[in-house]
Amino acid sequence: MKVRDIVATLEGVLLTGEALLDVDIQAACGADLMSDVMAFVKENVVLLTGLVNPQSIRTADLMDIKVVVFVRGKVPPKDMVAEAERNGMAVVATKYSMFLACGRLYEAGIHGGGTREIR
Amino acid sequence: MKFRYEVSGEDMSLAGKASGEVKRALGRLGVNPAAIKRTAVCMYEAEMNMAIHGGGGVAEAELSPDRIVVTMRDSGPGIPDLELAMQEGYSTAPEWIREMGFGAGMGLPNMKRNSDELRIDSAPGSGTTVTIMVRFDPNEGPGA
Numbered sequence: 001m002k003v004r005d006i007v008a009t010l011e012g013v014l015l016t017g018e019a020l021l022d023v024d025i026q027a028a029c030g031a032d033l034m035s036d037v038m039a040f041v042k043e044n045v046v047l048l049t050g051l052v053n054p055q056s057i058r059t060a061d062l063m064d065i066k067v068v069v070f071v072r073g074k075v076p077p078k079d080m081v082a083e084a085e086r087n088g089m090a091v092v093a094t095k096y097s098m099f100l101a102c103g104r105l106y107e108a109g110i111h112g113g114g115t116r117e118i119r
Numbered sequence: 120m121k122f123r124y125e126v127s128g129e130d131m132s133l134a135g136k137a138s139g140e141v142k143r144a145l146g147r148l149g150v151n152p153a154a155i156k157r158t159a160v161c162m163y164e165a166e167m168n169m170a171i172h173g174g175g176g177v178a179e180a181e182l183s184p185d186r187i188v189v190t191m192r193d194s195g196p197g198i199p200d201l202e203l204a205m206q207e208g209y210s211t212a213p214e215w216i217r218e219m220g221f222g223a224g225m226g227l228p229n230m231k232r233n234s235d236e237l238r239i240d241s242a243p244g245s246g247t248t249v250t251i252m253v254r255f256d257p258n259e260g261p262g263a
Contacts, residue, residue, distance in 0.1 A: 035225030058135035062159040
C-alpha cells in the first residue's frame with residue numbers, strides 16, 4: 001500500500017513527507033513503547049503511535065521507519081515535524097484511535113507486522 | 120575511526136541524538152546496514168539508560184574493519200543487581216520515563232539481543248560502563 005493510500009485510509013493529514021507518497025509499505029507496527037518498536041520491528045513498516053515526543057521520531061529513524069502516524073488526533077509540535085523532515089520521513093496525524101487506525105489499515109490490505117513466540 | 124559524544128542527563132529532549140549521529144556517520148562510511156541498525160538500537164537503549172539513570176555521560180563509538188565497539192560511561196548510582204536488570208520487563212524507571220515510551224524493562228535485553236558482545240561494569244556508587252560490540256562481515260557493505 002502506498003503512503004498516499006495510508007493517509008487516505010486514515011483520513012489523515014500529512015504534516016511532512018510529500019516525496020514519500022508513492023513509497024510502498026507492506027507492514028505496520030502499532031506501539032507506544034519505543035523499546036518494543038526496537039525489539040520487534042524487522043520489516044519496512046509504518047509506525048502508528050500515540051507517543052508525541054522526539055523519541056518516537058528518533059526511534060523510527062534508527063529503525064529506518066519512513067512513515068510515522070500519530071493516532072488519537074495528536075499533532076506533534078513543529079520541531080518534531082522538522083526533525084522528521086530532516087530525516088527524510090513522512091509524518092501523518094489521524095483522528096482515529098490506535099485500534100481503529102490499525103483496523104482500517106489491516107482491512108485496507110496491510111497484513112504484515114510480525115509475531116514473536118511466547119516464552 | 121572514533122566518535123565521541125556527550126550525553127545530557129538533564130535535557131531528555133536531546134536523548135537519542137548521539138545514536139542518530141553515529142548511525143548516519145556509519146552509513147556515510149558504507150558500513151553494513153544490518154550492523155548499523157543493531158549498533159543503533161544498542162546505543163539508543165544505552166543512551167536512554169544513561170540519560171534516565173546515569174545522569175548523562177560520555178558515548179564513544181569506534182569503527183574497525185570488522186566491528187563496531189560502543190562504550191557508554193556514566194558516573195551515576197550504578198546497577199545494584201545486574202541479573203535482575205537483565206530480565207525482560209524489570210525496570211526501575213519512574214512513571215514520567217514510561218510516558219516517554221521507555222522504562223518497560225526492555226533496554227538491556229534489547230542490547231543483548233542486538234550485540235555480539237555486551238559487557239556491563241557497574242557497582243553501586245561507582246557508575247556504569249556499558250561496552251557493546253557488533254561484528255560484521257567487511258565484505259558485505261552496501262558497496263561490496
